[in-house]
Amino acid sequence: MATPAKRATIYLNPVVHKALKLKALETSRSVSDLVNAAVREALAEDAEDLAAFEERATEPLLTYDEMVKSLKKDGRI
Numbered sequence: 001m002a003t004p005a006k007r008a009t010i011y012l013n014p015v016v017h018k019a020l021k022l023k024a025l026e027t028s029r030s031v032s033d034l035v036n037a038a039v040r041e042a043l044a045e046d047a048e049d050l051a052a053f054e055e056r057a058t059e060p061l062l063t064y065d066e067m068v069k070s071l072k073k074d075g076r077i
Contacts, residue, residue, distance in 0.1 A: 010035070 012020070024031045062070070071077045 005032075 020031045020034055023029075024034055027034075068077070
């Protein structure tokens with residue numbers, strides 16, 4: 001059985017709200033569905049970022065000067 005949706009009140013910028021309503025009409029989706037999808041996507045990106053930080057936690061830290069020197073050495077700047 002699916003979990004019932006929770007109701008929440010959010011305040012949107014009027015331009016964003018209008019854009020969401022238009023997108024909902026164009027895609028035959030509800031504004032709620034669009035907002036839920038956007039929030040899920042943002043949370044997934046955050047989870048990916050946190051996983052990347054954890055993977056690189058043991059790498060040595062570089063100072064700003066060391067990073068600039070490394071970029072210059074590699075010809076990137």
